[in-house]
Amino acid sequence: MQLARARAGLVLALSAVVLAVCADASADEGDAPAAPAEPAAPPPEATPTAPEGPPTAEGVAPHGSNVTARASAEVGAYMDSTATSVLTPSVAGTVENPTAGWGISGRYLVDVVSAASPDIVSTASPNWKEVRHAGNLGFRYKPGNYGVSASASTSYTPDYLSLSGGAQLTQELDEKNLTLIEGYGFGHDTIGRTGTPFSVFSRTLDYHSIQLGASRVVNTGLVIGFFGDAVLERGDQSKPYRYVPVFAPDIAARIPAGASATTIANSRLQARPLEQLPLDRNRFAITGRLAWRGDSTTLRFDERGYTDSWGQRASTTDARYFIDASRRFTIWPHARFHVQNGADFWKRAYSSTGVHDLPALRTGDRELGPLFTFGGGGGMRIALGGVGALDDLVWTTTLDGFYTAFSDAIYVTKRYSALLTTGMEVTF
Amino acid sequence: MTKLLLFTLAALSLTACTHVRPWERGKLAHPTMVGPNLPGPAEEHVYAVHEGAVGGTASAESGCGCN
Numbered sequence: 001m002q003l004a005r006a007r008a009g010l011v012l013a014l015s016a017v018v019l020a021v022c023a024d025a026s027a028d029e030g031d032a033p034a035a036p037a038e039p040a041a042p043p044p045e046a047t048p049t050a051p052e053g054p055p056t057a058e059g060v061a062p063h064g065s066n067v068t069a070r071a072s073a074e075v076g077a078y079m080d081s082t083a084t085s086v087l088t089p090s091v092a093g094t095v096e097n098p099t100a101g102w103g104i105s106g107r108y109l110v111d112v113v114s115a116a117s118p119d120i121v122s123t124a125s126p127n128w129k130e131v132r133h134a135g136n137l138g139f140r141y142k143p144g145n146y147g148v149s150a151s152a153s154t155s156y157t158p159d160y161l162s163l164s165g166g167a168q169l170t171q172e173l174d175e176k177n178l179t180l181i182e183g184y185g186f187g188h189d190t191i192g193r194t195g196t197p198f199s200v201f202s203r204t205l206d207y208h209s210i211q212l213g214a215s216r217v218v219n220t221g222l223v224i225g226f227f228g229d230a231v232l233e234r235g236d237q238s239k240p241y242r243y244v245p246v247f248a249p250d251i252a253a254r255i256p257a258g259a260s261a262t263t264i265a266n267s268r269l270q271a272r273p274l275e276q277l278p279l280d281r282n283r284f285a286i287t288g289r290l291a292w293r294g295d296s297t298t299l300r301f302d303e304r305g306y307t308d309s310w311g312q313r314a315s316t317t318d319a320r321y322f323i324d325a326s327r328r329f330t331i332w333p334h335a336r337f338h339v340q341n342g343a344d345f346w347k348r349a350y351s352s353t354g355v356h357d358l359p360a361l362r363t364g365d366r367e368l369g370p371l372f373t374f375g376g377g378g379g380m381r382i383a384l385g386g387v388g389a390l391d392d393l394v395w396t397t398t399l400d401g402f403y404t405a406f407s408d409a410i411y412v413t414k415r416y417s418a419l420l421t422t423g424m425e426v427t428f
Numbered sequence: 429m430t431k432l433l434l435f436t437l438a439a440l441s442l443t444a445c446t447h448v449r450p451w452e453r454g455k456l457a458h459p460t461m462v463g464p465n466l467p468g469p470a471e472e473h474v475y476a477v478h479e480g481a482v483g484g485t486a487s488a489e490s491g492c493g494c495n
Contacts, residue, residue, distance in 0.1 A: 076470020088470040109469050168486075177448055181486060211486045217448045221455040229483030285483025291461050298460035306481035314481040322460040330460070338479045367480045391459070398471070404478065417478075421470050 070094045074423030081416040083116040101142040108135040132157045145172040159240075161190040161198070168211065176217075181227075183211035193240050205235035221293040231283040242275040244350060244362045245410075252351035257406075258413035259349075271355045275363050278345075282309040298322040311344035312368070328390055330381040334400060339372040346370075348408045366409045375402035377419075385427075397422040 076088035088111050096103030111132040133156045140149035147170040155162040166185025173180065189205040192198045213227035245268040247255060255267065287304040299321050306314040315338070322332040345361035346369045352358050377400030385392035397420075404415040448456070455461065467475065476482075 074468050074470065076468065076473075078470065078474060086470075086473075088473065090469050107469065111473065175447065176450070183486065213486050215487070217456065219446050220448050220452045223456060223461065225487065227484065227486040229486065231482055283482055285481065287484035287486075289487065293455035293458055293461050298458065300460070300466060302484060304481065304484040306483060312480055314479065316479060316481060316484070320466060336475075338475075338481070340480050343480075367478065371480075373478055398468075400471070402474075402478065417474075419471060419474050421468055423468065 066097045066099050068094075068096055068098065069428040070425060071428070072423055072425035074421055076419060076421040078417065078419045080418070081414075082412055085114050087112040101140075101144070101147065103140050105138045106136065108133075110134075130157055132160075142170060145176070146170065147172075159192045159194045161192075163188050164207075166209065178217070179215040181211065181213045181215075183209075185209040185211075189235070189237075191237065191240065201240075203236045203238075203240075205233060205237045207231055207233040215289075223291045225287075225289040227287045227289065229283075229285040229287070233281040233283065234279070236277070236279055237281075238275045238277045238363075239365070240274065242364055243272045244275055244364045245269075246271055246273065246350045246352040246358060246362070249351040249353070252347075252349040255349035255410060257348060257408055257410070259410045261411060264410055269352060269354070271352065271358065273358050273362065275365070276361055277363060278310060278361060280309070284308065296324040306340075310368070312340055312342070314338065314340035328383045331378065332380075333378040334376065334398070336375040336400075336402075337373070340370065342369040342408060346408070348410060364410075366406050366412065369406060369409050371404055371406050371409075373402055373404040375400050377401055389427075392427045394425045395423070396425070 071091070071093045073091045074089070076086070076090075078084075078086040078088070088109055090107060090109030092105065092107040094103060094105040096105075111130075111134070113130045113132065114127065115129075116127040134154065136151055136153035138149065138151040141147060142149075148167065149170070150165070150167045152165040153162070154164075164185060164187030166183060168181055168183035171180045172178070185208070187205075187207045187209075189207075190198055190202050191205060192202040208231070210230045211227065213225060215223060215225035217223050245264050246252075247268055251267050255264070259267075283306070285304055285306045287302060290299070290301045292299045300319065302316075302318040304314075304316040304318075306312070306316070316336070317338075318334075318336045320332050320334045322330055324330050343363070345359075346363065347359075348369075350359045350362050377398065379396060379398035381394060381396045383390035383394050385394070399421075400419050402415075402417045402419075404417070406413050406415070472485075
């Protein structure tokens with residue numbers, strides 16, 4: 001309930017701020033001379049391009065050409081206090097013609113994951129290592145006020161194959177001051193076990209996603225947007241490796257948060273069932289987004305409210321404040337806060353009287369329990385291109401740290417993690 | 429009723445604003461204003477694993493409005 005009130009308050013505050021800004025803008029307009037019947041011609045010295053740096057994907061192509069090609073590479077390194085590390089190199093490319101309105105893009109990445117978390121150690125399993133390959137291709141075409149985009153993605157590990165695709169329609173109204181989007185996506189995942197062919201053992205998970213949104217230019221430096229997401233998941237997404245300890249009823253009530261693997265091993269029943277999640281899940285999110293540009297700073301602020309049919313509710317707040325230290329050097333602090341309750345069937349310790357009395361729904365996934373995460377850090381962007389084309393070569397680096405508190409989980413009650421990314425982008 | 433009020437306020441906020449001409453979009457087209465997905469792929473993956481929520485990746489910034 002407190003979560004819902006907090007979320008409603010944030011949305012209310014965001015709406016009130018926007019209304020106030022719009023009211024100020026309208027008052028300014030009221031003081032101005034009456035607008036001509038036809039749109040006024042732009043001042044000769046003004047152009048619709050960015051005055052404070054070379055244009056980007058949405059800007060005018062440099063070097064007198066309408067076609068722009070960009071290539072980028074990024075490496076991300078993640079580590080946390082539960083002995084999990086991930087190395088994520090990726091490459092991406094884009095070819096586009098902003099004035100004609102078309103573009104194609106692609107990305108390929110690899111996740112190299114190594115884990116030895118308490119959940120794994122408690123099952124006497126060896127350290128777990130996995131390599132995930134993922135890629136996507138996208139296309140967009142928006143010759144005028146209407147546009148369409150489409151994308152296809154895939155992700156593969158020896159025990160998980162994901163295929164998805166989607167399309168989005170864009171409509172610009174009010175001389176591009178109001179943008180509406182509608183999107184649909186479909187995904188099909190195959191979940192198996194490493195070393196066992198999908199034909200021998202596999203489960204499938206299908207999901208449909210719908211997106212609706214609107215973005216409004218409030219004034220020359222402020223854009224706001226509201227976006228809604230609905231994701232309908234159908235299938236058994238239980239992890240085939242995740243065993244859930246169960247306890248006699250009187251013992252279960254006395255298992256403390258953060259109980260060690262030894263305590264759990266000495267207290268649990270002999271039966272150790274696999275995770276079992278509900279076979280469908282309907283997920284809904286609404287996001288408010290604000291982007292404000294001052295003379296040499298930019299504020300980006302997102303607030304997401306989330307709810308689903310498993311009883312989870314969550315609020316996520318993300319903010320970045322970009323500061324242009326010079327034409328070549330931009331730095332920004334970043335903060336993110338996420339809080340959620342547990343799913344309806346979440347229990348720190350499941351109780352059972354024996355193998356014939358196992359709880360129908362059970363999980364050991366801490367991300368389905370109550371938690372909050374606070375993250376902070378920042379980044380820097382250095383434009384290394386030549387004079388007149390500063391952004392033709394850009395180096396970007398970010399570093400963020402996160403603290404997560406699990407208030408109702410065994411093994412782990414807190415987690416410290418850090419993510420370092422660094423990447424280069426070249427424009428041709 | 430509360431949800432209806434919030435929705436109405438949100439809808440009003442989308443329609444009660446000033447009109448920005450194409451040649452007034454310099455700030456809107458700045459690189460820090462138009463990035464559709466500010467987090468990179470590694471950062472997005474961390475959030476997907478850390479948080480039991482989805483959504484919020486859509487965007488529709490108006491940018492430079494140059495076509």
